[in-house]
Amino acid sequence: MNILSELIFDYTLRNVALGSMLLGIVSGVLGSFAVLRRQGLLGDALAHAALPGIAIAFMLTGSRSTIVLLLGAGIAGWIGTMLFLRIVKDTTISEDTALGVILSTFFGFGILLLTIIQNQNTADQAGLNRYLFGQAAALVASNVRTFAILGGLAFLILIVFYKEFKLLSFDADFAASIGLRIRSLDILLTSLLVVAVMIGLQTVGVVLMAAMVIGPGAAARQWTDRLVTMLVLAGCFGALAGVTGAVISVQGARLPTGPMIILALTTIVLVSLFFAPKHGYLPEYLRHRRNRRTLTAPDDTSVRDLREGGAA
Amino acid sequence: MAALERQPMADETAAVAVHDLTVAYHDTPVLWDVDLIIPPGTLTAIIGPNGAGKSTLLKAVLGLIPVAAGTVEIFGHSSPGQRRLIGYVPQRGSADWTFPTNALDVVTMGMYGQLGWIRRPGKREHERAMYALDQVGMADYAQRQISQLSGGQQQRVFLARALVQNAELYFMDEPFAGVDAQTEIAIVQLLHTLRAEGKTVIVVHHDLESAPEYFDWLVLLNIRKIASGPFDEIFTQDNLARTYGGAMNLVRFGGQVRPEDGVAAR
Numbered sequence: 001m002n003i004l005s006e007l008i009f010d011y012t013l014r015n016v017a018l019g020s021m022l023l024g025i026v027s028g029v030l031g032s033f034a035v036l037r038r039q040g041l042l043g044d045a046l047a048h049a050a051l052p053g054i055a056i057a058f059m060l061t062g063s064r065s066t067i068v069l070l071l072g073a074g075i076a077g078w079i080g081t082m083l084f085l086r087i088v089k090d091t092t093i094s095e096d097t098a099l100g101v102i103l104s105t106f107f108g109f110g111i112l113l114l115t116i117i118q119n120q121n122t123a124d125q126a127g128l129n130r131y132l133f134g135q136a137a138a139l140v141a142s143n144v145r146t147f148a149i150l151g152g153l154a155f156l157i158l159i160v161f162y163k164e165f166k167l168l169s170f171d172a173d174f175a176a177s178i179g180l181r182i183r184s185l186d187i188l189l190t191s192l193l194v195v196a197v198m199i200g201l202q203t204v205g206v207v208l209m210a211a212m213v214i215g216p217g218a219a220a221r222q223w224t225d226r227l228v229t230m231l232v233l234a235g236c237f238g239a240l241a242g243v244t245g246a247v248i249s250v251q252g253a254r255l256p257t258g259p260m261i262i263l264a265l266t267t268i269v270l271v272s273l274f275f276a277p278k279h280g281y282l283p284e285y286l287r288h289r290r291n292r293r294t295l296t297a298p299d300d301t302s303v304r305d306l307r308e309g310g311a312a
Numbered sequence: 313m314a315a316l317e318r319q320p321m322a323d324e325t326a327a328v329a330v331h332d333l334t335v336a337y338h339d340t341p342v343l344w345d346v347d348l349i350i351p352p353g354t355l356t357a358i359i360g361p362n363g364a365g366k367s368t369l370l371k372a373v374l375g376l377i378p379v380a381a382g383t384v385e386i387f388g389h390s391s392p393g394q395r396r397l398i399g400y401v402p403q404r405g406s407a408d409w410t411f412p413t414n415a416l417d418v419v420t421m422g423m424y425g426q427l428g429w430i431r432r433p434g435k436r437e438h439e440r441a442m443y444a445l446d447q448v449g450m451a452d453y454a455q456r457q458i459s460q461l462s463g464g465q466q467q468r469v470f471l472a473r474a475l476v477q478n479a480e481l482y483f484m485d486e487p488f489a490g491v492d493a494q495t496e497i498a499i500v501q502l503l504h505t506l507r508a509e510g511k512t513v514i515v516v517h518h519d520l521e522s523a524p525e526y527f528d529w530l531v532l533l534n535i536r537k538i539a540s541g542p543f544d545e546i547f548t549q550d551n552l553a554r555t556y557g558g559a560m561n562l563v564r565f566g567g568q569v570r571p572e573d574g575v576a577a578r
Contacts, residue, residue: 169408170411173402174402224412225413
């Protein structure tokens with residue numbers, strides 16, 4: 001296979017594919033918790049809130065190094081998310097309203113700062129814009145290493161606190177009653193999502209990040225009724241989307257990587273929604289129709305045979 | 313009111329002792345200055361109208377919500393250190409029943425507190441969970457997806473989860489709410505088993521008709537504590553009128569719930 005050998009030997013493609021795969025795995029697994037806790041849009045708010053962090057990190061340090069900018073993004077995203085959770089908890093403002101406010105305020109502020117940086121005409125400014133829509137094609141080996149370290153840390157924490165995160169997501173009251181510190185766990189789990197977003201900003205960008213958080217988990221939930229299986233599947237789906245998107249964009253007509261990853265992911269989600277045997281729309285529809293036919297079938301077998309024959 | 317309170321003997325440690333407990337939600341008191349002593353080994357019902365603060369009382373005693381004032385003691389000690397003695401059956405609605413898991417796994421969650429960090433439930437935990445499911449007549453449903461269980465079956469899974477906590481003191485929040493007859497029987501049997509084992513069980517309940525059959529200790533609550541003590545002594549027309557009369561006024565006038573309203577009907 002030509003693509004396979006290129007995946008291994010082509011420096012650019014290898015890094016883009018590896019980086020996108022890591023993003024898919026990390027955001028898929030961590031995003032699953034967001035999906036289960038009905039906080040799918042938290043990833044969206046978080047990603048948008050991260051933008052001013054990138055600009056501020058650049059203004060303060062003048063550095064374009066990935067880790068500095070991503071740290072800035074992570075901190076800003078984290079602050080935005082904590083503000084969001086605080087607003088929901090302490091005021092009567094509803095979740096969607098709070099989300100909208102945080103998302104657009106931080107994003108607007110971020111765009112403002114990016115424009116200021118651009119107007120200063122700094123030679124180094126170029127490259128900040130790529131965080132808007134991502135630029136996976138620019139990923140280099142050191143980026144991939146950074147992703148691997150960040151993702152590894154997040155997974156380590158997830159493994160240590162797996163039971164606790166699970167119980168928190170299923171039944172927070174009970175979790176608190178056995179002495180789990182649910183506020184801290186909540187903040188920790190959200191912070192892990194921040195890590196996923198940090199990895200995603202450079203690859204798919206602020207605007208498309210929400211899909212990376214929600215998509216794999218939503219697709220995986222269709223295929224299984226076990227949490228562990230769902231997390232593994234979500235990681236696989238994320239990885240598959242990442243690699244597919246990367247290969248298509250680098251191989252093909254120089255299409256943008258981020259959007260290609262998202263489109264690949266969307267395909268996986270659609271297939272899962274319609275065809276997954278457990279909860280897919282089509283199998284459920286067929287089951288439903290079969291049940292209805294059995295229930296309404298009169299005792300007269302000849303009529304039932306006729307119907308079954310007609311349907312076949 | 314004080315005369316109705318049977319004071320425990322000096323050497324008898326109360327299972328639950330609540331002193332001057334006040335809980336407020338956004339400036340509105342939902343519990344006002346509640347004093348309460350529940351002796352060990354009782355089956356206690358907490359009864360009162362909607363919005364009387366019954367669930368809030370449980371949550372405050374469990375330390376799940378911040379209290380504005382007051383103290384809570386479990387078996388003579390303040391509660392954070394006493395968690396291992398407590399089993400909790402929250403309202404069914406507190407959990408996400410679409411969560412990807414089965415009945416056995418939910419019951420196993422009752423042992424997460426005993427397991428501590430990192431350790432995963434193993435064979436021993438699964439055996440205990442199966443035994444608890446069997447006790448509530450749900451052994452056949454162990455591998456069943458929780459979303460496919462009926463309301464009553466879900467309630468029994470919650471009871472089984474509390475059983476594996478192996479507690480001395482159980483708090484149950486409306487376990488009888490919206491369950492089928494079979495589940496109701498299972499819960500009552502369970503209550504009797506627990507009492508036979510010397511456990512203390514405190515149940516939020518709102519069916520006045522069945523209460524005298526099931527319970528031997530009673531707390532009447534409507535923001536304030538109206539009365540508490542041995543069931544037969546407390547379950548009087550007068551006390552019930554004082555508990556529910558105030559609430560009926562509140563409903564009728566649709567007004568703000570103020571602590572004074574709780575007893576204003578007199």
